[in-house]
Amino acid sequence: MNLLLLSNSTSDAGYLTHALPWVREWAAHHDTSGDALFVPYAGVTRTWDAYEALVAEALAPLGLRVRSVHQLADPVAAVQGARHVLVGGGNTFALLRSLRATGLLEAIGARVRSGEASYLGWSAGSNVACPTICTTNDMPIADPGGFDALGLVPVQINAHYTDAHPPGHRGETREQRLREFTTLNPGMPVLGLPEGTGLRVRGGRSQVLGAAGARRFHGNLAPQWLAEGPLESL
């Protein structure tokens, strides 16, 4: 498998700009002459047309020709022939609901697992690459018909990971929320990916991308920071 799972899309430099070198390296795994299929379903307050245009413009410097599945008569068939699948951020619940309803959940999973397509996700698109969406930060605005997701990696990702906590706020910190998850799911590790970071998986090798590293939670173990670079295992 060839995966690039980013924490976030936006930065002061522009949409996906911070990640372009990583996306370039990821895309070169396959011939980039065909359509790069984009899944816009996580977009709720932007139109899917606008979302497609945003991503197409962001990735144009790499020579990727972005085409959104919402424009296609048969998205499943398109996935079955795709070399590059891009799944954008937004609301994870809305995304998973649509992936399930359209049959793309199964189609993307099979295609990417076979190695014939590469997978790029950011934010919600990284969440659905995990076994479940149980570590999303998003609001459950739509029932996704079950929390099981693509399961492309054997860990849960928490995107936009932060230790910050607004003064006076009495809600849970991110670490408290993730400890609730690891309490109920002691066998499943979680990678908290701060802004500007990502997880790169190529074949059996994985690495953390981005200077901020990643925060790993697992069962009752003390959380630990993983530095940018190769991981011994996921």
Added chain:
Amino acid sequence: MNLLLLSNSTSDAGYLTHALPWVREWAAHHDTSGDALFVPYAGVTRTWDAYEALVAEALAPLGLRVRSVHQLADPVAAVQGARHVLVGGGNTFALLRSLRATGLLEAIGARVRSGEASYLGWSAGSNVACPTICTTNDMPIADPGGFDALGLVPVQINAHYTDAHPPGHRGETREQRLREFTTLNPGMPVLGLPEGTGLRVRGGRSQVLGAAGARRFHGNLAPQWLAEGPLESL
């Protein structure tokens, strides 16, 4: 119906301390000599025994005798005879899953709707009083088997409502998240309850409690602040 739905439990003054005057007024609606049944299922990283003790101590000054349903052989029967039902905060998904699995979701809904029991919830306990849990801030660490909840009020509550946004954070603001909800659910209003506030419902009358007021979202309308005091309608 007699409901008190709080945003939060903790404050510098102590557990539930800021809300004691409101709880006192709420409790006086019924004879307080029996057990006040406590539902601890939202607690994930604290034990239910410890949670019961915490709440019992907090409410002792009001003369409420707190008993947690996890101690009882037949929680449904206990609810069917209860005058006061307390549902504590923690993780909304874990709470709803257990409410559904134990039959308490139906039992509490019926008992409170009949007017024979009063309902006090805070944080997750306020979320489950709404039609669905679709406006919780919590992480979906457990599949609740559907998002439908008690439906005691015709609005969605967003507890711990805040405008704050940590600097550098690229995830959604709370307002963005709630606008995603109102985009998909234009007919359902949302009340954002800041820390230290609550919603009081008695019969057909409702009021916002707490100086910070409440933030109302509805469809495409501009969000508005509601001041502390009576509401014309929910």
